[in-house]
Amino acid sequence: RCQVSAAAPGPYPKQVKVVEVGPRDGLQNEKNIVPTPVKISLINMLSETGLQVIEATSFVSPKWVPQMADHTEVMQGINKVPGISYPVLTPNLKGFQAAVAAGAKEVSIFGAASELFTRKNINCSIEESLERFSEVMAAARAANIPVRGYVSCVLGCPYEGKISAAKVAEVSKKMYSMGCYEISLGDTIGVGTPGSMKEMLTMVMKEVPVGALAVHCHDTYGQALANILVALQMGVSVVDASVAGLGGCPYAQGASGNVATEDLVYMLNGLGIHTGVDLQKLMDTGTFICNALNRRTNSKVSQASCRL
């Protein structure tokens, strides 16, 4: 036994920015193609919940991601509520230009801490992917458009297995230096635990200020909220989540993917951390999209609350 009484956990940030990725990351990993009007309704409903950031769609070729084929219509169709940011994914300059033409005011680019994952996913090396992004960065800077950077596989890779924290720090630093205002660290296959989360963040925080960091945890192994808790304890105050836990894991058939926004907000509420999000409205939105997708919610808060 180490100590008679360990230090109490905390302190926690007073507020957390919740980045809602359901309409993009969530729907992208759902089997059923969602009609454009439903996507627009989903985003409009999310805009009423108090969420400040809602990832709307992805300007990627419909050949690769059929679910996001209607990116232009979605972008043009949604209510853009003042004060809410609607970032979109832009894998390259072409996507960036289409996004801006469709009205996007913020974009995201996706890097990875794993060479093999990058190769399998976008058919190039990490270095090459960053070179492609530098084109987007230059255009974004010229247009005064903020860019968010994602790093995938930060706690493990479906191909490489273990990922070194130093590699995550290296890729994060490069993306931050390129001009990304925020780096979202993604546990893409959900294998991370509070142990690996802490180790990884310790390294990344040497290179990127904690105020510019976000965590994007998948709940495939049930570890998401525990991992997020540790990230908060280390000073991270931006957390990605997906309404109703939309989006399975493409690497483990039938397994869950994104952490549910409802479950995250429930935890943050319990910690007295301010998010500005109305949990009931969020649950109602989750119910809406699950009905539209004809599927059960992945949110435990939603499951429990409906029955009480």
Added chain:
Amino acid sequence: QEPQASGLPEYIKIVEVGPRDGLQNEKVIVPTDIKIELINRLSKTGLPVVEVTSFVSSKWVPQMADHKEVMRGIERHPGVQYPVLTPNLQGFHSAVAAGATEVSVFGAASESFSKMNINCSIEESIEKFEEVAKSARNMNIPVRGYVSCALGCPYEGNIIPAKVAEVSKRLYSMGCYEISLGDTIGVGTPGSMKKMLEAVMKEIPLSALAVHCHDTYGQALANILTAIQMGVSVVDSSVSGLGGCPYAKGATGNVATEDVIYMLDGLGINTGVNLYAVMEAGNFICTALNKKTNSKVAQASFNTGTIN
């Protein structure tokens, strides 16, 4: 063994409650031989404690009607404890006659819950338990005390930490060697867990405390993490997350042992338990019950064929 995060226990004792708490809350009545097989399999996983059954009237808990046969039928592995529930002196005597060498008593931090569950006040229930504790002491039989509704009550709602501390202290003073604090309806969060433990730790030594978290709102692992960060080193869980919540139809109940072990392994904390063996025991009982596992680790692992 060096813990990765300072202040975490080096070893955590897992108390497996699947065969009792888990099965008790499953709708399907499980045949005696299946129960015995489950317990025998769990005995081989490295789990130090397996809660076997409940010596309660079969009129109240039909699932546990075969308590004598189960107690007598299981293999008793050296180094494994096999506690049983004994709500009163009659149950205690019956348990001892059937070969029990450890018993548990169940108190609650809520008057309403106590009345609705066992039809008497907290004080009256404590008196009954004192009779059991006295007999147990004479026979050198250890007694574990449970406190239900430690983080909230389905009838009373909020439960004040001081009440939890008070009931815990009564149980500890009468001779319970360990007090398991139960978030019976899973409404707790790291915030309420911390406040409750701070109050209880004023009255009970840390080494005598356990947490029994339900995952009804998806908060269990985050709550367990908080508890172990505060020095708690005994955690209750249920293989496959057996046992729904009787207060929220269709919602989940117990946290899955597999998911807890995955987290503790990732934190470098020793449990002595073989995760894969637990998953196999979980697979056995889910097949027998014709139900899907509630363990995300099991879901993910059986679908990819690998464990990270």
